[in-house]
Amino acid sequence: MACSAAGATLALSTVFCAGAVAAHAQKLPPPGVSTRIVPPMLLKGSTKASYFWDDASGRAGDTGLPAIGKPMQKGLFASPSWPLGTEGFIVYKDKEAPFFIGDRGPGIPSDNGVMLDIDAKTFAELTGGTFNSTTLMVQGFDSGHIEVSYIITKWGEGPGTKNHPVPFSDGAWRRVDNNPAPAPAS
Structure with missing residues (x-):
């Protein structure tokens, strides 16, 4: 039944539509409350992050195509230890960006606390x-590193640690972790 009616059904239609609107309004969150669906949080933390763009061109330290077998793209990040296919998002200042782990790295910088490589477009x-x-390269920003918070919402399959990142030199990227870190309390 449409919310506009003519003749004898006008009163019934108006009551029906008012009831439907009221019922729908009861399901809406209060003003200012996000309606975004938030996936489960499996891990949260913070780290220093750098950026990269590996398109197999050999430019700017490019080491070839990403290890996951997909082309380089926005949202494809690298981790020295998380399983490929791990998903989540990062927060930098007031900005948020989703990601999936599609490559390994940073290498040597991870020994100095740089535990995430963000794709250059997202960076x-x-x-x-x-x-x-x-x-x-990213122009107009003077530093190659930023401090970010991360939230893991899905662990990838295969080798890698399902916990806070560890340096590439640790070799966690080649070991299967069957004991993920406990999810943080909400």
């Missing part, structure tokens, strides 16, 4: 810089 958006597709 540019988060920092207000610009991704230069010729040089594969």
